[in-house]
Amino acid sequence: MHEAVLALIAEGGSESLSMKEISARSGVHEATLYRRWRDVDTVILDAATTRVVHDNPIQDTGSLRGDLRAWAAYAAAEIAHPAGFALFEALIRAKLISDDDDADATRRRERARAYLEHRSAHLQEAIDRARERGEPAPPLSAVLDGVLAPLYLRAVFGYRRTDEDVEMLIDRVLSDHS
Template sequence: MKTASSLPRSARPGGRTARTASAVHEAVLTLIAERGRDGLTMKEIAATSGVHEATLYRRWRDVDTVILDAATARIIRDLPIPDTGSIRGDLLGWVSAASADLARPGGLALFEALIRADVRGQGGDVDTVRRRELAQLYREHRSVQLQNAIDRARSRGEVVPEVEVLLDRIMGPIYARAVLGYRRLDVALVDLVESALRINGR
């Protein structure tokens, strides 16, 4: 398992470049929240962000890449897995924040961007490969955060399943609720966490 310090990183330099990225990310997420992703154009993003359209094409090349970069950057920054002192508290804090984020206007942007990125695909043009790398970076970063929470819990003597099991048992149902709309996102989250923590059915 990679540590947080060993993760591959997309370029996040400071100064003007960072300000440009921040303005573009904010513009993209605002536009998606207001009117959805369909039909979003580089021209609209440029007008809303105040960043020249040529700069957008030079750095991101297309709308799908901008959306994925903006969504992953915001999720990593704003929705970390908390350290509450217990794995139950950590997971409940995480799933509560994730559920609230999915429920807000435009909240499915990251999920949709990850699907479009085809994380497990192979080949493709340079833009397809770049989107896949961004999606893989997000997955690895989130997995490292979750593994850190698991390691903390085990050091306290708590019994915790592996990362993949927790993702299956927690985020799988939450995304299914968000996509299919068969149940409110914020219902029975404690039960979801308790179910995720059961080992061998116990």
């Protein structure tokens, strides 16, 4: 089902994606999709977060610079891809846009929070490894603000390619905290 959702997003975006299309592509009965995920936003969030978590553990390259380079290169490529951008949109809808207090909205917010906590914990592990090796390392918030935030701004506003000058972003964060 996850592969079907991501393929459909890659082909036509997430805006008009329907449970019927997901059912037809995945072979999972539509009633099962509704019973398990309730709505398309939840399906997208589940498929995209599962993919990113499993496809991109933060590598231990032996240096924080190398770890951040590998992580940022993957993040930049993902954000530029329709499925990766759909994850961003699903996280925004789950965390910011939805004021609903129903069970489905609460589940989406919990899934988004769990994903963000999981990814942050992996990045924190890379930072902790660097400190254990004696490398100066910035706090997690500096990496998120200095590397990840610009990548998302580039994707949202399209003023630069997401992968452009990633090394410069990493260098700036590392030099500010050395």
